[in-house]
Amino acid sequence: MKHLEDIQGSRVYGRRQGKALSEARQARMDKWMPEIEIRLPVTEGEASAPPVPPQEYFTESLRDYWLEIGFGKGEHLAAQAAAHPGVGMIGSEPFLNGVSGLVDQVDQQGLSNVRVFMDDARLLMDSLPDQSLGRAFILFPDPWPKARHHKRRIVSAGNIAVLARLLKDGAELRIGTDHMEYCRWIMAHMLDNEDFNWLADKPQNWQSRPEDWPATRYETKSLAQGRKSSYLRFVRRPRS
Ligand SMILES: C[S@@+](CC[C@H](N)C(=O)[O-])C[C@H]1O[C@@H](n2cnc3c(N)ncnc32)[C@H](O)[C@@H]1O
Numbered sequence: 001m002k003h004l005e006d007i008q009g010s011r012v013y014g015r016r017q018g019k020a021l022s023e024a025r026q027a028r029m030d031k032w033m034p035e036i037e038i039r040l041p042v043t044e045g046e047a048s049a050p051p052v053p054p055q056e057y058f059t060e061s062l063r064d065y066w067l068e069i070g071f072g073k074g075e076h077l078a079a080q081a082a083a084h085p086g087v088g089m090i091g092s093e094p095f096l097n098g099v100s101g102l103v104d105q106v107d108q109q110g111l112s113n114v115r116v117f118m119d120d121a122r123l124l125m126d127s128l129p130d131q132s133l134g135r136a137f138i139l140f141p142d143p144w145p146k147a148r149h150h151k152r153r154i155v156s157a158g159n160i161a162v163l164a165r166l167l168k169d170g171a172e173l174r175i176g177t178d179h180m181e182y183c184r185w186i187m188a189h190m191l192d193n194e195d196f197n198w199l200a201d202k203p204q205n206w207q208s209r210p211e212d213w214p215a216t217r218y219e220t221k222s223l224a225q226g227r228k229s230s231y232l233r234f235v236r237r238p239r240s
Pocket of ligand 1: 015093098142154216
């Protein structure tokens with residue numbers, strides 16, 4: 001089995017690696033990644049690989065599978081995994097030092113329901129079958145503020161359509177941001193998509209973080225710098 005990136009090239013715009021990992025962190029990566037890393041199958045020639053149901057990545061039987069796109073250092077993902085041991089938490093993050101942060105938490109907390117895809121979330125999403133996810137999170141995605149970089153934004157019409165395909169009827173999509181203009185962009189794109197309903201009817205619903213939405217590292221820093229965040233929750237409309 002080859003890693004998809006080996007043949008397709010990268011579609012990731014941010015950093016893939018920061019400073020070198022310490023010996024201890026590298027040792028934890030070496031111990032855990034063979035067990036928890038998702039590596040996508042690749043077929044030879046023109047044929048595309050058949051979809052891989054999320055349960056194939058886990059050894060135990062779980063009641064649902066949730067996806068976090070761009071989990072950073074993994075605080076939210078690890079907290080959700082600990083709070084919901086019956087759910088398979090799948091995270092996608094191309095930044096090695098971020099993945100190492102999550103692996104440290106898997107190691108410390110003994111989390112058996114976490115799997116990691118260390119690459120562009122879109123490659124993983126394309127490989128999953130329809131209606132295979134019970135929840136998805138995109139928390140504080142890079143805002144790419146310059147107009148010429150907007151096409152890099154992970155919240156886009158194309159990616160929303162893919163999430164609409166993957167999420168089960170009634171499943172939630174949560175998006176957090178502290179960037180006003182990106183928030184407007186997200187709302188415009190989400191409201192433009194007929195497959196999702198916004199779950200807010202008053203500002204209190206989106207101006208404060210719900211209790212079952214653990215804080216992320218990015219959000220904590222942003223709050224300390226005096227910025228406010230929006231906590232957007234959408235639900236996949238039932239297919240008719
Ligand atoms: C601003 S950071 C936020 C990290 C984390 N969610 C938090 O709130 O602390 C955005 C993250 O998205 C990741 N990212 C960017 N493009 C991505 C992609 N195509 N697939 C998966 N993750 C991506 C980056 O590596 C980065 O860690």
